[in-house]
Amino acid sequence: MKExxxxxxxxxxxxWSKGEALVRDILEALPEPQPPYTTLASTVKSLEKKGFVKYRAYGSTYLYSPKITQEDYSRKSVNSLVKNYFEGSVGNFLSFMxxxxxxxxxxxxxxxxxxxDMDKPEEK
Structure with a gap:
């Protein structure tokens, strides 16, 4: 997965929060100062190329939805953080926190x- x-x-x-959105929906959800529509459309297109979103076309309009869950992205990001900044040690990460x-x-x-709870044997 790309960064x-x-x-x-x-x-x-x-x-992720909307489930699916048009570029104008995303624009409306962004705080001020909002980027130009074309800049935002380029960002969404980049997300599509990276494999994070998919789209359905309605004429010249595209409805975007996530291809990857927020949980999967969070898991990958945290694992990468631990690997790259804490020598792969969750203990080092928690100690830092x-x-x-x-x-x-x-x-x-x-x-x-x-x-x-993880250390307890499962009851059958």
Whole structure:
């Protein structure tokens, strides 16, 4: 899967939230200052070429929808982040997040519960 630029990711978030959208729908969902329509259309076309969106044509209008889920993209992005910046270690990543105060005590407790639950044998 190819990387998305910041603008492409912003557009994908809109498409993911709407499920499908015309370029003008995406434009209306963007905050001010909005890019020119043609610039946005080029961004969406780039997303199509990268395999992130598909489209259905209605005359000269295209309705775009995601080809990849937001969850799949998030998983790939986090895995890439851990691999490229934390020597492939989830422990290093979590340690960084704790040191930077990006994880609350509640989130740490929730993660510990997930880990504890994973260690329990499944009941049959």
């Amino acid at each position: 998305l630029t910041q603008n492409e990711e912003r557009v994908m978030r809109i498409i 704790v040191k930077e105060n990006k994880i609350s005590d509640k989130e740490i407790e929730d993660m510990q519960k997930l880990i504890d």
